[in-house]
Amino acid sequence: MIEIRFHGRGGQGAVVASELLAQAAFLDGREPQCFPFFGVERRGAPVTAYARIDDRPVGVRTSIVNPDVVVVLDPGLLATTPVCDGLKDGGLLLVNSPRPVERLAAPDSVRRAAVDATAIAVAHGLGSRTMPIVNTTVLGALARASGAVSLEALGRAIDRFVPSHPEANRAAASDGFASVRCVDAGVPSSAPPTAWAPTAPLVLPDGPIATVPSRSIRTAAWRTLTPSIDLARCTRCNFCWKYCPDDAVELDARGYPVIALDSCKGCGICAQVCPPKTIAMVATEETAP
Amino acid sequence: MAKLTIPAEEWMYRGHAACPGCGPALAMRLLLKGLGPRTVMSIPACCWTVIGTPYPTTALGIALLDNPIESTGASIAGLRAALDALRIEDVRVVGFAGDGGTADIGLQALSGMLERRTDAIFVMYDNEGYMNTGVQRSSATPQGAWTTTTPVEGPRRGKREAKKEIMSIVLAHHPAYAATVNPAFPEDFVRKAEKARDARGPRFLHALTPCPPGWKFSSEETIELGRLATETGLFPLYEVEDGVYRITRRLGTLKPVDEYVRLQGRFRHWEPEDVRELSEEVRRGWERLLRLERETAPAVFPKPPVAIAAA
Ligand SMILES: Cc1ncc(C[n+]2csc(CCOP(=O)(O)OP(=O)(O)O)c2C)c(N)n1
Ligand code: SF4
Ligand code: SF4
Numbered sequence A: 001m002i003e004i005r006f007h008g009r010g011g012q013g014a015v016v017a018s019e020l021l022a023q024a025a026f027l028d029g030r031e032p033q034c035f036p037f038f039g040v041e042r043r044g045a046p047v048t049a050y051a052r053i054d055d056r057p058v059g060v061r062t063s064i065v066n067p068d069v070v071v072v073l074d075p076g077l078l079a080t081t082p083v084c085d086g087l088k089d090g091g092l093l094l095v096n097s098p099r100p101v102e103r104l105a106a107p108d109s110v111r112r113a114a115v116d117a118t119a120i121a122v123a124h125g126l127g128s129r130t131m132p133i134v135n136t137t138v139l140g141a142l143a144r145a146s147g148a149v150s151l152e153a154l155g156r157a158i159d160r161f162v163p164s165h166p167e168a169n170r171a172a173a174s175d176g177f178a179s180v181r182c183v184d185a186g187v188p189s190s191a192p193p194t195a196w197a198p199t200a201p202l203v204l205p206d207g208p209i210a211t212v213p214s215r216s217i218r219t220a221a222w223r224t225l226t227p228s229i230d231l232a233r234c235t236r237c238n239f240c241w242k243y244c245p246d247d248a249v250e251l252d253a254r255g256y257p258v259i260a261l262d263s264c265k266g267c268g269i270c271a272q273v274c275p276p277k278t279i280a281m282v283a284t285e286e287t288a289p
Numbered sequence B: 001m002a003k004l005t006i007p008a009e010e011w012m013y014r015g016h017a018a019c020p021g022c023g024p025a026l027a028m029r030l031l032l033k034g035l036g037p038r039t040v041m042s043i044p045a046c047c048w049t050v051i052g053t054p055y056p057t058t059a060l061g062i063a064l065l066d067n068p069i070e071s072t073g074a075s076i077a078g079l080r081a082a083l084d085a086l087r088i089e090d091v092r093v094v095g096f097a098g099d100g101g102t103a104d105i106g107l108q109a110l111s112g113m114l115e116r117r118t119d120a121i122f123v124m125y126d127n128e129g130y131m132n133t134g135v136q137r138s139s140a141t142p143q144g145a146w147t148t149t150t151p152v153e154g155p156r157r158g159k160r161e162a163k164k165e166i167m168s169i170v171l172a173h174h175p176a177y178a179a180t181v182n183p184a185f186p187e188d189f190v191r192k193a194e195k196a197r198d199a200r201g202p203r204f205l206h207a208l209t210p211c212p213p214g215w216k217f218s219s220e221e222t223i224e225l226g227r228l229a230t231e232t233g234l235f236p237l238y239e240v241e242d243g244v245y246r247i248t249r250r251l252g253t254l255k256p257v258d259e260y261v262r263l264q265g266r267f268r269h270w271e272p273e274d275v276r277e278l279s280e281e282v283r284r285g286w287e288r289l290l291r292l293e294r295e296t297a298p299a300v301f302p303k304p305p306v307a308i309a310a311a
């Protein structure tokens, strides 16, 4: 049995990826299973989904804690979510990233693979610029890197179950298959280790249930575009502050806006409402080292 | 530096769990700027229960009661009674519910609270569907809109029925104060929230709150869509105080509704004929509102032409 865990963000298609993979495995004549982690599936919020593929019917119904394969649809998650938790030694980590595969922040004890699925999805017109839909491209790369399913079965699954633009999705899967780059376990990673410290559990008070202000929660990982203000042209009209749904704009003592980058979700409203158009939404740097 | 046109204090905190560009999140932020911290709020099952309390934190700087979806009206009546029993007079009670929890499932409790003249504010944030459970139609979904339960395939072209007029239902109860608000017009929004805070008796606010994933538009367009909703005449801004209508944003020529419609994927299947029908309906609604404002205007007595001398 091969166990695969997907990490993505709401809107990227991680759950659909697990379903398409299972459908493709079924068309290959195997016995698949898939299901999402039950949680908040907000656009941009971290999402987890699971798939198992075996030659016999799968009896286990639990979430996957020791995956053979981890698939990461968004490279920003490498810095914010412990995606490699429980990944078996010699297992495979596949990341959507334009980086050289040796520079992925991942343990040396696993095989690593990278595919620039965002660029491929955008080139095939899948999703929007703020939220490209990368799942079919990543599945193409997964077919090659893991051998879990055939590209041919994946193409048939896309034709049958992807309602919009099946041709573009099939072409993107082929491009993902062709362009995925791998290194074996043991090849050292040149990325500095990620300092991922689990947050200490919060102690609940006796009275009201929730008294800790949500300000302590970072929502930076939700964004794909980051506002960048050209302060030289800013008229200090405070529109960006007034219209931000995340209270992520502060005004300094002179009235200039300062974006709280730990909290901004990159919706782009501030850039849209800014009268002199001094705010540009720029591609978020891959936050992983 | 331009001076602030709305209060600086924040009672809705960052770190909440709304989608990027969420209209209801901005509506809460503005509402609380108007209501201030001496407020107790009740929220039923809806997007905002998920947005507001990423366990064990809270995005609200005020006391919050989480209640079942059908009982917002009843729960705020209970909170008011409890505060009265404790002789706490300066705290406002507010219910904040989605359109499903107001116009569908919560309608009975809302009507009860209005009819009993409960001293509380009920806010319906209208994202025009059951969004927390993944975009199902509600009675507030506009006619012709796509949702997962009103699909567009073959002969099916989105929701068949018209949007329920919640303001008319509420006004039939003669509330002390009722108003429409739109987060794209923050000053108007906050002023009405302050007015609702200071009034006594049953008050109601209807907030139109665009939802990027549910209406299928790009998150940066939330404010633009809000502005267009009002400027096309589709969602006019007005208030009704003791039966007197007052339009709070006057419109010259109405903008073409097409500008509003074409930004949203839920109307992608619309034909020019659908847009024409909507324009007609919007024009009729706007004229009706102008008429109501004229008819309910308090009589102004003309000044007597000659000063009446004291005999
Ligand atoms: C009696 C009952 N039925 C169904 C549900 C499931 N449910 C939770 S949130 C929700 C959607 C509510 O929609 P709305 O009030 O419009 O708020 P929105 O989610 O759009 O913000 C539903 C149906 C419930 N909690 N209780
Ligand atoms: S992009 Fe959106 S969340 Fe970020 S600061 Fe601008 S308005 Fe706020
Ligand atoms: S909206 Fe633009 S001009 Fe106005 S304060 Fe913000 S950055 Fe400056």
Ligand code: SF4
Residues within 6 Å of the ligand: A042, B017, B018, B019, B020, B021, B022, B023, B024, B025, B047, B051, B127, B131, B132, B210, B211, B212, B213, B214
């Ligand atoms: S689904 Fe819509 S209303 Fe709900 S959090 Fe997302 S944007 Fe806001």
